Amino acid sequence: MNKPNVKGQRLIALFILGNLLFNYPMLALFNRPDTVLGIPVLYLYVFGAWATLIVLLVCIVEKR
Numbered sequence: 676m677n678k679p680n681v682k683g684q685r686l687i688a689l690f691i692l693g694n695l696l697f698n699y700p701m702l703a704l705f706n707r708p709d710t711v712l713g714i715p716v717l718y719l720y721v722f723g724a725w726a727t728l729i730v731l732l733v734c735i736v737e738k739r
Contacts, residue, residue: 685735696724
């Protein structure tokens with residue numbers, strides 16, 4: 676009976692994590708002129724965080 680409640684709480688926590696990752700202070704940390712393998716650090720951070728959130732979302736939703 677508590678399974679949907681736990682899933683909902685995890686989704687809310689993931690939403691808050693996403694807001695924190697894409698908010699100004701975190702983005703400002705990676706906004707540098709440096710590159711990694713020719714790719715700007717900010718782009719790597721944004722796409723890495725995005726992919727991580729998607730993987731976590733799939734783990735939460737598909738878990739039985």
